[in-house]
Amino acid sequence: MTEPIVSVKTYALIFTSLLALTLTTTLLAYIDLGVFNMVIAITIAVIKATLIVSFFMHALYEFKLVHVIIAGGILWFLILVFMTLGDFLSRGWVK
Amino acid sequence: MIGAVEVKSPRSYLDSREGILSWLLTTDHKRIGLLYVFSITAYFLVGGFFALLMRLELLTPTTDLVSPETYNKLFSMHGIIMVWFFLIPSIPTTLGNFLIPMMIGAKDVAFPKLNLLSWYLFNLGGLVTLYALIRGGVDTGWTFYTPFSTSYSTTYVVAAALGIFIAGFGSIITGLNFIATIHRMRAPGMTWFRLPIFIWSHYATSLIFVLATPILAITLLMIGFERVLRVGIFDPALGGDPVLFQHMFWFYSHPAVYIMVLPGMAVISELVPAFSRKPIFGYKAVAYSSLGIAAIGFLVWGHHMFVAGQSIYSAMVFSILSYLVAVPSAIKVFNWTATLYKGSVSWETPMLYAIGFIGLFTIGGMTGLFLAALGIDVHVTDTYFVIAHFHYIMVGGTVMAYLGGVHYWWPKISGKMYPEALAKLSALTVFLGFNLTFFPQFILGYLGMPRRYAAYPEEFQVLNVLSTAGASILGVGYILPLIYLIWSWKYGKPAGPNPWRATGLEWKTPSPPPQHNFETTPVVNCDAYDYEAMKEELELV
Amino acid sequence: MSESSSLAVREQFATADQQRETATVGMWVFLVTEVMFFGGLFMSHIVYRLLHTAAFDRGSADMNILLGSINTAVLISSSFTMALAVHASQEGKWRRLAGFLFATMLIGLAFLGIKFTEYYQHYQDHKVPGFWFESSGADPGAFQMFFVFYFAMTGLHAIHMMIGIGVLAVLLFRSGLERFTSAYHNPVVIAGLYWHFVDIVWVFLFAIFYLPGLHL
Numbered sequence: 145m146t147e148p149i150v151s152v153k154t155y156a157l158i159f160t161s162l163l164a165l166t167l168t169t170t171l172l173a174y175i176d177l178g179v180f181n182m183v184i185a186i187t188i189a190v191i192k193a194t195l196i197v198s199f200f201m202h203a204l205y206e207f208k209l210v211h212v213i214i215a216g217g218i219l220w221f222l223i224l225v226f227m228t229l230g231d232f233l234s235r236g237w238v239k
Numbered sequence: 240m241i242g243a244v245e246v247k248s249p250r251s252y253l254d255s256r257e258g259i260l261s262w263l264l265t266t267d268h269k270r271i272g273l274l275y276v277f278s279i280t281a282y283f284l285v286g287g288f289f290a291l292l293m294r295l296e297l298l299t300p301t302t303d304l305v306s307p308e309t310y311n312k313l314f315s316m317h318g319i320i321m322v323w324f325f326l327i328p329s330i331p332t333t334l335g336n337f338l339i340p341m342m343i344g345a346k347d348v349a350f351p352k353l354n355l356l357s358w359y360l361f362n363l364g365g366l367v368t369l370y371a372l373i374r375g376g377v378d379t380g381w382t383f384y385t386p387f388s389t390s391y392s393t394t395y396v397v398a399a400a401l402g403i404f405i406a407g408f409g410s411i412i413t414g415l416n417f418i419a420t421i422h423r424m425r426a427p428g429m430t431w432f433r434l435p436i437f438i439w440s441h442y443a444t445s446l447i448f449v450l451a452t453p454i455l456a457i458t459l460l461m462i463g464f465e466r467v468l469r470v471g472i473f474d475p476a477l478g479g480d481p482v483l484f485q486h487m488f489w490f491y492s493h494p495a496v497y498i499m500v501l502p503g504m505a506v507i508s509e510l511v512p513a514f515s516r517k518p519i520f521g522y523k524a525v526a527y528s529s530l531g532i533a534a535i536g537f538l539v540w541g542h543h544m545f546v547a548g549q550s551i552y553s554a555m556v557f558s559i560l561s562y563l564v565a566v567p568s569a570i571k572v573f574n575w576t577a578t579l580y581k582g583s584v585s586w587e588t589p590m591l592y593a594i595g596f597i598g599l600f601t602i603g604g605m606t607g608l609f610l611a612a613l614g615i616d617v618h619v620t621d622t623y624f625v626i627a628h629f630h631y632i633m634v635g636g637t638v639m640a641y642l643g644g645v646h647y648w649w650p651k652i653s654g655k656m657y658p659e660a661l662a663k664l665s666a667l668t669v670f671l672g673f674n675l676t677f678f679p680q681f682i683l684g685y686l687g688m689p690r691r692y693a694a695y696p697e698e699f700q701v702l703n704v705l706s707t708a709g710a711s712i713l714g715v716g717y718i719l720p721l722i723y724l725i726w727s728w729k730y731g732k733p734a735g736p737n738p739w740r741a742t743g744l745e746w747k748t749p750s751p752p753p754q755h756n757f758e759t760t761p762v763v764n765c766d767a768y769d770y771e772a773m774k775e776e777l778e779l780v
Numbered sequence: 781m782s783e784s785s786s787l788a789v790r791e792q793f794a795t796a797d798q799q800r801e802t803a804t805v806g807m808w809v810f811l812v813t814e815v816m817f818f819g820g821l822f823m824s825h826i827v828y829r830l831l832h833t834a835a836f837d838r839g840s841a842d843m844n845i846l847l848g849s850i851n852t853a854v855l856i857s858s859s860f861t862m863a864l865a866v867h868a869s870q871e872g873k874w875r876r877l878a879g880f881l882f883a884t885m886l887i888g889l890a891f892l893g894i895k896f897t898e899y900y901q902h903y904q905d906h907k908v909p910g911f912w913f914e915s916s917g918a919d920p921g922a923f924q925m926f927f928v929f930y931f932a933m934t935g936l937h938a939i940h941m942m943i944g945i946g947v948l949a950v951l952l953f954r955s956g957l958e959r960f961t962s963a964y965h966n967p968v969v970i971a972g973l974y975w976h977f978v979d980i981v982w983v984f985l986f987a988i989f990y991l992p993g994l995h996l
Binding site: 145146147149150152155156158159162163166167169170173174175176177181182185186188189192193196197199200201202206207209210213214216217218220221224225228229232233237238 | 859976
């Protein structure tokens with residue numbers, strides 16, 4: 145497969161969206177929402193990361209194997225986190 | 240061109256270029272494989288020497304040969320060197336490097352320069368670890384458990400950890416290289432289901448290399464950070480949790496067991512069909528079971544921590560998942576055995592090793608099931624039962640497969656045959672010596688002899704003497720091939736391209752192969768292990 | 781395949797496309813190893829944060845949000861110029877390529893400058909673990925641990941930034957020699973992947989270190 149080319153206009157759009165999301169997440173963090181502060185911060189970070197991976201890194205336009213590699217990396221990180229958390233959460237230490 | 244044109248086959252990879260620099264700067268995957276053979280053999284001898292001293296110390300119940308402190312260093316350095324500088328790189332970096340491009344019909348691996356870099360990183364890591372050893376060694380065990388490694392041990396923990404950290408990047412590069420090679424460098428017609436099982440197993444191994452090794456790297460970095468700066472990461476007094484260290488360590492180190500044994504299975508899956516003259520039974524099942532082992536192998540690490548203080552619910556989940564990993568392993572054992580059925584089995588040296596592997600791996604695997612059971616594990620945790628179990632997998636499995644593979648592909652690597660009678664004798668010596676060394680340890684462990692002590696109660700002496708006697712026989716079995724293989728390099732009979740009449744692209748090249756493996760890129764139009772077609776071919780001749 | 785592109789295909793590959801795809805696969809696999817490498821620290825941080833939420837929030841309140849958010853914008857800008865550099869290389873415009881590579885390096889250096897300014901402020905506040913750290917409030921061990929992770933993770937990130945700037949310097953040099961054409965420019969694309977990945981790591985570091993203390 146030949147190389148994907150992304151237009152400058154798309155890059156500019158993603159760039160402004162990333163700046164806007166940074167401003168949003170910073171402002172939202174000033175409001176006390178309890179546990180949801182973290183949820184919002186991580187959700188917006190995931191959105192930003194997805195934009196960077198998809199467009200700046202061309203993943204959206206690449207061949208299928210690249211998608212499998214990305215999915216595998218995320219899945220294995222989640223295995224590490226959740227199987228370890230399984231231990232700590234079921235100890236009854238976290239309120 | 241002046242003068243007569245001589246028609247000559249291209250020179251082999253061994254004499255295409257000459258001089259020591261042509262080896263140290265080579266990017267040829269076959270030469271890099273041999274560089275690795277050289278390195279890991281050296282580390283094996285060092286690690287084996289420590290094992291010898293340990294077994295000598297354990298001849299008598301009292302501590303008479305070495306002090307308990309020295310004994311702690313002996314088993315630590317034995318573990319560190321054998322695990323990271325012999326077993327992990329053993330088959331993938333030697334036979335894997337040599338054979339993967341040839342088996343898939345490629346000229347080289349995807350990134351030849353990175354391949355060379357991995358050898359240098361591996362040796363740099365080895366030298367740093369040897370520095371730790373020469374300065375006085377490490378006494379934490381190969382597992383570096385906190386808080387002992389971070390707060391109490393007075394030995395060279397940081398240097399040893401740094402050595403492993405550096406060597407780890409060598410492993411990562413090897414895995415990355417294999418993945419890219421297997422995905423994108425296959426010859427025309429070489430579809431996934433025409434690949435030899437050797438490739439499938441190495442692909443699974445490479446996945447573990449790239450997914451697990453970075454966790455080891457970061458964990459060792461955290462150990463170094465905590466030890467040097469005296470800040471809390473795993474220290475309970477500062478809000479840390481030593482069990483978190485164990486989670487991270489075993490997230491790497493349990494899959495690392497499969498880094499050691501999957502390449503062994505890769506070799507066996509080639510040897511059994513070749514010496515039974517039959518295609519491997521249930522090709523797809525064996526292929527998928529490699530990936531299954533790699534994937535499930537990541538979900539079982541908690542079984543190393545049943546008595547470490549993890550929650551009982553977590554332990555139950557890890558226990559059940561550990562039983563699951565036995566399924567793909569058993570599929571492989573059954574399929575190898577079924578391949579033998581109604582085959583024209585012959586008993587050359589590689590086959591002796593292969594049969595030895597199947598038996599010993601089965602014992603090692605079955606005793607692993609004992610250890611995955613929560614109740615029994617509490618009884619035998621940190622006893623010689625565990626020692627015997629993992630030596631059956633790592634030595635009875637990986638080392639047997641490595642030796643079998645080296646004998647099988649030796650004609651391809653060197654162009655010469657090894658002396659068959661002597662080789663059979665040494666294979667039997669290894670098998671006998673191994674069982675005499677480690678079977679008594681199952682009994683010792685069951686009776687309650689704890690690991691990692693220089694002294695033991697007198698009633699354990701008989702079994703320990705047996706074990707030490709076995710170790711000396713095993714040592715002879717390892718030294719013999721070293722001698723006669725080197726001898727045959729010079730004086731062996733020329734092997735010809737395919738002495739075993741085996742299938743596989745690597746056997747379609749001259750022995751030793753030319754620098755770029757194939758003069759023209761091969762086109763593949765049949766499945767792996769097509770021994771039926773080969774039989775017809777031979778009958779025609 | 782044009783003459784110039786066939787020259788840039790290494791001997792182990794059959795075509796330029798095969799070479800590009802293999803390099804792309806290799807880089808993404810490398811990035812997966814990076815995910816796991818940083819992942820170990822992220823996972824530990826998650827566990828300890830759950831165990832010591834209050835202390836970690838107090839630690840986060842000591843962050844300089846002004847410098848932190850500016851730095852996030854700075855790093856995103858560098859990713860933007862990096863993407864433009866890749867675009868210029870694909871079009872074979874080597875002057876634009878060199879310009880954007882240089883801009884990316886400068887913005888990357890600006891990021892490091894701001895980061896080290898922050899580090900110096902923490903040092904003056906006695907908030908560097910191992911160097912005259914002064915704990916406060918309940919649970920001083922966990923409070924210090926927040927800073928251990930902050931320095932370990934942002935430090936590791938900074939090291940990755942420095943490596944990235946080094947890689948860009950090599951590319952800048954090679955683009956000055958007019959080594960890259962519209963047919964052969966894969967090193968720029970591969971380096972771009974690395975640069976954007978380092979940017980993504982920062983996006984998460986910003987979320988877990990700077991934001992949680994803001995509402996206190």
